Amino acid sequence: xxxxPDPVVLNEIQCAPELLRAIKLAVDRDRRPGRxxxxxxxxxxxxxxxxxxxxxxxxxxxxxxxxSAELNCAPGGFLAAWLTGKLQxxxxxxxxxxxxxxxxxxxxxxxxxxPRLRTPARARVWHRDYLRALLERxxxxxxxxxxxxxxxxxxxxxxxxxxxxxxxxxxxNELDLRRETVEHHLTACERLYLVxxxxxxxxxxxxxxxxxxxxxxxxxxxxxxxxxLTLEDWPARRDRFEHLLETxxxxxxxx
Numbered sequence: 741x742x743x744x745p746d747p748v749v750l751n752e753i754q755c756a757p758e759l760l761r762a763i764k765l766a767v768d769r770d771r772r773p774g775r776x777x778x779x780x781x782x783x784x785x786x787x788x789x790x791x792x793x794x795x796x797x798x799x800x801x802x803x804x805x806x807x808s809a810e811l812n813c814a815p816g817g818f819l820a821a822w823l824t825g826k827l828q829x830x831x832x833x834x835x836x837x838x839x840x841x842x843x844x845x846x847x848x849x850x851x852x853x854x855p856r857l858r859t860p861a862r863a864r865v866w867h868r869d870y871l872r873a874l875l876e877r878x879x880x881x882x883x884x885x886x887x888x889x890x891x892x893x894x895x896x897x898x899x900x901x902x903x904x905x906x907x908x909x910x911x912x913n914e915l916d917l918r919r920e921t922v923e924h925h926l927t928a929c930e931r932l933y934l935v936x937x938x939x940x941x942x943x944x945x946x947x948x949x950x951x952x953x954x955x956x957x958x959x960x961x962x963x964x965x966x967x968x969l970t971l972e973d974w975p976a977r978r979d980r981f982e983h984l985l986e987t988x989x990x991x992x993x994x995x
């Protein structure tokens with residue numbers, strides 16, 4: 741580590757968690773910030789072989805799929821306008837950017853940069869290749885999964901259930917797996933930033949801990965591909981787009 745240039749970028753750090761102890765030593769010897777940029781496609785803090793957490797020595801920034809504002813090369817002012825009461829409801833015109841057909845296209849496209857440069861058919865191929873690479877390679881770095889195929893089946897089922905209440909028992913029965921196995925695989929998907937659990941809201945904090953969370957895909961484009969939804973399915977399958985729309989809004993707000 742001492743022989744590396746300053747500053748240094750270490751990509752896919754989850755593949756070499758043993759480096760973190762050496763990084764900790766280097767940081768303790770020289771406290772100048774910004775000397776190391778660690779990037780990866782998994783949650784570093786949840787790695788099973790984490791050499792050191794770098795607690796107090798590292799700031800974490802999660803990069804989300806691109807938001808609607810970022811795709812338009814515009815500042816994202818929705819949240820600020822909403823909270824200050826400046827947002828006024830209005831009906832969408834046919835040529836408006838928020839027209840239903842345009843919204844459906846945004847949902848199906850998702851926020852990953854690469855597939856947006858391709859045709860819809862090629863974008864779906866990219867989504868599947870991306871997922872295959874994660875399941876065949878990266879998943880073993882962050883979680884021990886005996887059958888990646890079961891993880892793929894779970895993701896396909898969750899794509900049909902995005903925005904719905906999470907019922908592990910039902911998922912286990914439909915996949916013919918043990919409930920503990922489904923929980924194990926779902927945690928792996930969270931660590932790979934594929935899905936998230938949205939904890940329920942309640943006025944009483946204790947009830948937030950016991951009520952059922954919802955499950956959402958991180959990217960609606962990936963979810964649409966796994967659910968075999970295309971722009972041509974709008975509006976014939978609007979019941980499925982309703983769930984994707986909820987996921988899309990949630991992701992915009994979180995990002």
